Amino acid sequence: MFSKLLRRSHLYLALFFTPWLVMYTLSTLVMNHRAYFIEKHGRGPVPMLRERELAYHGSFAPDTPPRDIARQILASVDLDGAHSVNRRPDGAIVINRQDLVAPRRLTYTPAESKLVIEKMEPRANAFLERFHRRRGYATGYWLDTLWAVSVDLVIAAMIFWVVSGLWMWWELKPTRRPGLLSVAGGLALFGFYLVTI
């Protein structure tokens, strides 16, 4: 019964988390071959392309924290979500909206009552890398928190697949010897890398 439960959990967890694993695998390949993409696109950040410019007549008290200004601006242009914000020395508020598919930069210049919205040039490698690096607990947005929980669950699932995989292997008596050789070979190679590089 325990063995059956372990097998089913191994299977169904893997089926549910298949998209996460595909994403983490493809993004790892992209990051491992970053030099290829640098050669293709050049070094430096992905360019931002001007999407639109509009008049923004928000009134903020001089001591309003940039994060409050950012939330109001994002809500008013229907772009609310995870972001970072800073105030430039010239007083402009720069908001980086961390949209996964299309990150945007919003620059609000109070002196001119102007809001410029720029969108990141779409690139598959940058999209995958953003996905891989996405964290969520600190943003204050519930969807980001849920994403962070899903990442924790993938981590737990990975550890569970190791433990359940070992258990299932040990139950298959004919595979014990070649399996031990595989484990020993892998451990030896991993240990070698650990102490040499």
Added chain:
Amino acid sequence: MTISHFCRRLHLYLGLALLPWFLMYGVSSIPFAHGQFFQKLDEARGVPLWQLRSERPYDAPVPENREALLGFGRKLLKELGIEGPNFSVYRANRTTLNVGSYSFLKSTRVVYSLDRKKLTVEDRRFRFDQLLTGMHARGGFERDGFLSKSWGVMVDLVCAAFLIWIGTGLYLWWGLPGHHGWGAVALATGTAVFLLFTLRL
């Protein structure tokens, strides 16, 4: 040997051979996902991360060219008797040059203050979470040396293995007729949730 049998064995032995990588990538994701927690935990110990090894006067022109800068960093480490499988050179600002020598287990940095004409050598205290995150983040083929480049090959192999596990896993699931329905529900639900995250995050 049937295809199903081959897939089972491939799924199993690949998993066993690459088990240390699989476990490392899984466990090391914890300090990545909860970095602040581990940072606070370490800060509570009150022991500085970088410990001073030596300080000495130094005066040498720093080249501007990237290749020459790498050569300068290599020479500087040799002069100081610092050996390591990997090194990095980084011009932090106009007056500071950072040269690092690092491996999975050890890390040393040399800070050359051009305005004060001084070299500071510091060793990083061992932290298990940083060992894990260091292994997790290591990749690429830009570093010098056969072994460092071969680690990049290993990362590619692990990625290929992940795709093989997914492919063989799906094949094996489809070979279990009693599980088509609930398996499809799990796969479809996971895909739908993932798509929601992709489009809404």
